Amino acid sequence: MEVYALIVLYNPDFDSCLSNLYSIRNQVSKVIVIDNSQCEIDKDNFDGIIDFYYFNNNVGGIAQAQNLGIEYALSDGADFILLLDQDSFSSPEMVSILIRDFFKVRNSGFNIAAIGPQAINAESGIPYAPRFRKFSHFDLDSNVLFCNELISSGTLIDISVFKTVGTMNDILFIDGVDHEWCWRAKSYNYILSLTKNASLFHSLGEGDKSFFGIRISISSPFRIYFQYRNFIYLCFQNHVPFYWKVNNFIKYFVKYFYYPIFVSKHYFARINVGIIDGFKLLFLR
Structure with missing residues (x-):
């Protein structure tokens, strides 16, 4: 099972970025880094951690950067792509849990496109939760939920789905890119899941x-x-x-x-x- 992690950088805190990369490196087959920083980061600093590096200079925002990584993964034979932010930190075995629960849903007859972990506020330690809507539970595991959208960081996507749904909408540049893709996938009769069995520590906004x-x-x-x-x-x-x-x-x-x-x-x-x-x-x- 070939899982490629895709991380888009934008003027990152280098030590924090390295910690993120180390936390995911042994969980996936390859790590793709698209550098959207205003000044190119020396890729030698990531020696032994990443497998593909591309400097994009933020021309088309996060959507275009993600599309570059998706196109590489498609051409290189990946089965899944894992989207990550530079300031998100995965729990141990997050990827294996996502894969396990993805196939748990698929093998039950659901046309699943993507699954994500429980996002936890890195500052407060409190899980992020929707204010105005509820999830529905998957019958075989109460920790696996059906949902309408996922945040990009931590989302594991079956790469074949891009051939039907298309890639990210680069007109949006940054905000709403993840949710728009999810809603587009649902319009093609795919479903999305979130599993509380895996967690991702995530920072949102400026606080x-x-x-x-x-x-x-x-x-x-x-x-x-x-x-x-x-x-x-x-x-x-x-x-x-x-x-x-x-x-x-x-x-x-x-x-x-x-x-x-x-x-x-x-x-x-x-x-x-x-x-x-x-x-x-x-x-x-």
Whole structure:
């Protein structure tokens, strides 16, 4: 079973990045690194850890970088690809558990495309969980759940699925890339699973803040632009679920005022430009 890990770098903390690579190296067949940093990282620093390195200079964001790695894995005969972020740390035996539970679902007759581990907030140690929807349980294992989307980091994908569903949508650049692919897979009658039998420690945004008891993840002004731009774009895509459009309308409505008032006034301009560019995308496509 050939499993290739794909990690996209963007100006990483080098020691943290190495720890991530070491945590996954012995769990997979090959490690692919796509370097999206503004200045190329010396690949000799990864000697003995990675099997394929490509410097992309962030031309097309994380989606294009992931597509480069996926194309390499497809041409090299991989069976599965494991997507990882540079700041996510896998638990021991995470990959073998993902494979085991993937086939547990498939052998029960389900057309499964991908499976992911339980994501745990690296700062608080608390598992990430959806606020407004519930998972359904797989009958043979209560820790294996059916879900509507997975975050990219830790997601194990049957590489043959890309031939039907296609690769990542590079128009999105960064935010929403993982969820959009999942919804597209579901539109082709695939299912997605999450297993609590495996865990991944993950950092989200620039940290969390509490607002009237609600946890709000803080994104950088760079990211907030793409979040609003891509929200507008995705709202008009038929395969994007209605509950996501409603939930995120509420979330971004709150953040429209919260960020400029409580975080920094500089967010206001970035949010508005993102909204305008989101509508431009619709007319240009």
